[in-house]
Every structure is written in structure tokens, then in C-alpha cells.
Amino acid sequence: MIILGIETTCDETAASIIKAEKGKIDILSNIVSSQIELHAKWGGVVPNLAAREHLKNIIPVLKEALEKSKKTPGQIDLISVANGPGLIPALLIGVNAAKTLSYIWEKPLIGVHHIEGHIYANFINEIRSIPNPQLPVSKKLLIKFPVLCLVVSGGHTQLVLIKKHLDYQIIGETLDDAAGEAFDKVARILGLSYPGGPAVAAYASAWTSDVRKGHVMSIDLPRPMINSKDFNFSFSGLKTAVLYETKKHPEFLKNKNYISGICHEFQQSVCDVLISKTIKAAAEYRPKTIMLAGGVSANRELRNQLGTTIEKKLGKTLYRIPEIKYCADNAAMIAAAGFYRWKKIGNRKKLHDNWKTLSADANLKL
Numbered sequence: 001m002i003i004l005g006i007e008t009t010c011d012e013t014a015a016s017i018i019k020a021e022k023g024k025i026d027i028l029s030n031i032v033s034s035q036i037e038l039h040a041k042w043g044g045v046v047p048n049l050a051a052r053e054h055l056k057n058i059i060p061v062l063k064e065a066l067e068k069s070k071k072t073p074g075q076i077d078l079i080s081v082a083n084g085p086g087l088i089p090a091l092l093i094g095v096n097a098a099k100t101l102s103y104i105w106e107k108p109l110i111g112v113h114h115i116e117g118h119i120y121a122n123f124i125n126e127i128r129s130i131p132n133p134q135l136p137v138s139k140k141l142l143i144k145f146p147v148l149c150l151v152v153s154g155g156h157t158q159l160v161l162i163k164k165h166l167d168y169q170i171i172g173e174t175l176d177d178a179a180g181e182a183f184d185k186v187a188r189i190l191g192l193s194y195p196g197g198p199a200v201a202a203y204a205s206a207w208t209s210d211v212r213k214g215h216v217m218s219i220d221l222p223r224p225m226i227n228s229k230d231f232n233f234s235f236s237g238l239k240t241a242v243l244y245e246t247k248k249h250p251e252f253l254k255n256k257n258y259i260s261g262i263c264h265e266f267q268q269s270v271c272d273v274l275i276s277k278t279i280k281a282a283a284e285y286r287p288k289t290i291m292l293a294g295g296v297s298a299n300r301e302l303r304n305q306l307g308t309t310i311e312k313k314l315g316k317t318l319y320r321i322p323e324i325k326y327c328a329d330n331a332a333m334i335a336a337a338g339f340y341r342w343k344k345i346g347n348r349k350k351l352h353d354n355w356k357t358l359s360a361d362a363n364l365k366l
Contacts, residue, residue: 073101
């Protein structure tokens with residue numbers, strides 16, 4: 001089956017064509033038009049500016065996706081669009097484009113939760129091995145249910161128990177800032193570039209043993225809620241701790257070694273909390289597979305440290321991570337999730353009328 005995916009929840013205009021059959025998903029095209037340069041000077045995404053760019057880019061992106069996939073509208077079997085959560089001005093562009101195409105092409109239309117898309121990025125090319133040096137080959141291949149998924153993005157930090165396809169139970173979530181949001185805010189405090197995640201990670205990786213030996217200051221940040229009895233998270237206080245640390249030594253903000261030290265400690269704090277909560281939840285719910293999902297799942301330290309910890313403490317548990325190129329917002333993941341939703345729906349004839357009723361929802365629940 002050939003599926004067109006559309007994603008415009010935030011600041012990426014994306015379209016993808018996938019081929020899905022027999023539990024295997026192949027990407028025929030995956031086009032993403034990023035707005036990072038536009039929003040960088042504001043230090044974050046401006047919703048109305050994002051919507052304007054989506055409107056400008058949606059048709060060219062769709063055309064490129066079709067051309068690269070070498071598919072025609074007549075060959076499309078299903079249209080899958082992210083209809084929430086996200087920025088409502090941005091969501092409306094993608095949803096209305098999908099509804100229009102559904103009507104004109106007379107194709108079924110299905111709405112997909114944005115986070116569900118991130119989760120199903122793990123199922124892209126499922127039969128193939130995803131390189132992960134932390135695990136033996138036998139543990140790279142398949143996903144077995146129940147699954148415990150750690151979702152880490154700019155807007156969400158959640159632990160989701162998935163007993164079977166599309167059956168979600170949120171067992172833990174952030175009480176304030178999401179981890180990705182905290183990365184962006186810390187980068188802003190330190191005067192680093194936007195988006196904050198890659199910038200902080202780059203400085204953190206520069207915190208080598210030689211730099212540490214030459215650095216006279218000890219930087220110790222808290223691990224918020226790491227010992228709480230639940231599986232919830234909180235990163236607002238960690239961000240504030242970074243702010244207080246820099247206010248104590250404002251003269252050091254021009255010292256790259258000092259910035260590297262803060263970034264390393266901040267990133268390690270986030271990793272420690274995320275991994276500790278995930279392992280604790282796994283001990284209680286006993287999943288057969290642990291997955292990572294969301295934009296922050298591209299963080300190499302988190303990917304590697306979680307894999308190492310799972311191998312050490314949960315040796316029989318499989319570990320699945322999406323390929324780096326499918327971690328950030330993209331339409332291939334929306335198309336993949338749409339495929340599994342299609343498989344579950346009994347009366348598919350109703351999907352042909354979704355162009356009339358499907359709506360964007362900024363606060364759509366998983």
C-alpha cells in the first residue's frame with residue numbers, strides 16, 4: 001500500500017511517500033522544509049510566521065515528495081496527516097491541504113497524533129537492523145509487545161506503555177518543562193544557537209578529560225525527581241539551577257570550557273533522570289521492548305547510555321531506537337503511523353468522508 005504522509009505541527013513542512021506491506025515499511029521519499037533559520041533570531045518558533053512559511057512551502061514539498069517517489073496521485077492509497085497536538089496556525093495548513101487532496105483525489109484520509117508518529121518512527125524499515133553498538137545483533141531486529149516507550153521532545157516527555165499496536169497508557173510525564181524545551185532554554189541562558197539540543201550536545205561533547213583537568217570549578221546540578229516513587233519528570237528546576245549557576249559567575253560566560261562544563265553536567269542530569277525513570281518503570285511493568293522516540297532521541301549520549309543501562313540491568317529486554325534522520329519531525333513517521341491505524345480500522349469507507357470532518361486540535365490527546 002502506498003501512503004502519503006503530511007506533517008506541519010510546528011516549524012517543519014514535511015511530506016513523505018511510503019510503501020507498507022507485510023509489516024515492512026520502505027521510504028520512497030521524505031521531504032522536509034525546515035524553518036530553523038527563520039526562527040533562530042527569535043530563539044523559538046513564532047506560530048504565525050511558521051504558518052506563513054507552511055503555506056508557502058506545502059505545495060512545493062508535496063510535489064517534490066511525489067516526484068522523488070516516482071508515484072502519481074492515482075497510485076496513492078491513503079493520505080495520513082498529523083492533526084495535533086501542535087501550533088494551531090501551523091496545523092491548519094497541513095490538515096487543510098490533506099483534506100483538499102483527499103477530496104480532489106478521492107482518497108481515504110486519516111488523522112494521526114504527532115507523538116504517535118514519533119513512536120512509529122521506530123517501525124520504519126522494521127525488518128532491517130538499526131545500528132546500535134550497545135546491543136548484540138539479535139536484539140536489534142524486532143519489536144515485541146508490550147513496549148515501554150520513552151518519548152522525549154520539545155513539547156513532551158512521557159513514559160508510554162504500549163500493550164499492542166495503538167494501545168497507549170501514559171504512566172509518567174513531565175509536570176512542567178519537557179526535556180527538549182529545557183535544552184532550548186538552557187542554550188538561551190548560555191547564549192548558544194537555536195535549536196538548543198544540538199548546540200548543548202556539541203558543547204557537552206567538548207568536555208574532555210584534558211579540559212576537566214584544566215578547569216578549577218566544580219559544576220554540580222540537581223537530578224530532579226530522580227528518587228520520587230512515581231514515573232513523572234520535572235525539568236523546570238534544572239533549567240533554573242543553570243540560570244543561578246551562571247549568575248554566580250557571569251564573567252565565565254565567555255569561557256568556552258565553562259560553557260562546555262555546564263552543558264555536560266546539564267545533559268548528564270537529563271540523561272540520568274530519563275534513564276533512571278525508564279529502568280524503574282521497566283522493573284514494574286516488565287516490557288519486552290524499550291523504545292526511544294521524539295526529537296531528543298537523536299541525542300547520542302541518551303541513546304548510548306540508555307542502551308548500556310538496559311543491557312546491564314535488563315539483559316533480556318529488547319532496545320529499539322529510530323534512525324537519526326527519523327527522530328526530528330518528519331512525514332515518514334506520520335505515514336507509518338497512518339498505516340497501522342488503517343490496519344486497525346474496520347469500516348474504511350468512512351475514511352473517504354474524513355475530508356469533511358477531520359479537524360486540527362492543538363491539544364489532541366494520545
